[in-house]
Amino acid sequence: MGKKEIDIEIDRLTNSIENSVTGEVFDTQVVQLRKSDKKNINPAEWLFDWEAELDLSNREVFKLTTANNPKIIHGLLSVEDKSDHIFIHLVESANFNKGTNKMYFGVAGNLFSFACKVSFEKGYEGYVAFDSKSALIEHYKKKLGATHFKGQRMYIETVNALELVKKYFQD
Amino acid sequence: MSIVKEPKGIDFVVKSEPWSDEELKEFRKLMKKRKSELGEKKRSKIKENYKKVSKQPV
Numbered sequence: 001m002g003k004k005e006i007d008i009e010i011d012r013l014t015n016s017i018e019n020s021v022t023g024e025v026f027d028t029q030v031v032q033l034r035k036s037d038k039k040n041i042n043p044a045e046w047l048f049d050w051e052a053e054l055d056l057s058n059r060e061v062f063k064l065t066t067a068n069n070p071k072i073i074h075g076l077l078s079v080e081d082k083s084d085h086i087f088i089h090l091v092e093s094a095n096f097n098k099g100t101n102k103m104y105f106g107v108a109g110n111l112f113s114f115a116c117k118v119s120f121e122k123g124y125e126g127y128v129a130f131d132s133k134s135a136l137i138e139h140y141k142k143k144l145g146a147t148h149f150k151g152q153r154m155y156i157e158t159v160n161a162l163e164l165v166k167k168y169f170q171d
Numbered sequence: 172m173s174i175v176k177e178p179k180g181i182d183f184v185v186k187s188e189p190w191s192d193e194e195l196k197e198f199r200k201l202m203k204k205r206k207s208e209l210g211e212k213k214r215s216k217i218k219e220n221y222k223k224v225s226k227q228p229v
Contacts, residue, residue, distance in 0.1 A: 108183035109175025
């Protein structure tokens, strides 16, 4: 990705997710995936083709796991460095974290927060851009502080990006 | 710290389509405008705040 590589510090960023049944909170980490990690992704368990995503040289793929069980992937994120903002190509929670009976809350929020953090680290002042399904635009505004740009295009700007990062990093 | 929970029955799944050069140009213009509206002082403060947050032990 680009000329400026992401610091190891944010490669191993720790947040948390919450068990939807017990309310128990688990520390998580976001770690970059390499091509050699393809074997750890079972295509049958994911909607998007993450193996193909790992082959794209201009993108970086990250996995979110709990800190004590790094083998179970709770969510995946694909981003591209656009030189002045971070563009989110894909975000997906694992099957067990989807739907009304999702096992853990906070997976996607965690990954969006991470994307904002990457943007700050690269000097892009937190700016993150992505597309939303039409039906989700209002939810992204409300939950992530995202702003509607046009059509399905959305972005998170500096102030709300900081708020999102704070939600996951500040007591 | 808090957790951003998706609304019940909603999954935040993103699959972005590439933005056109024209859209990117427009977006960059918008970012420039927003940064200008925010002002140098506030932008610096946000950067400082970010540094404080990012330095917190996890």
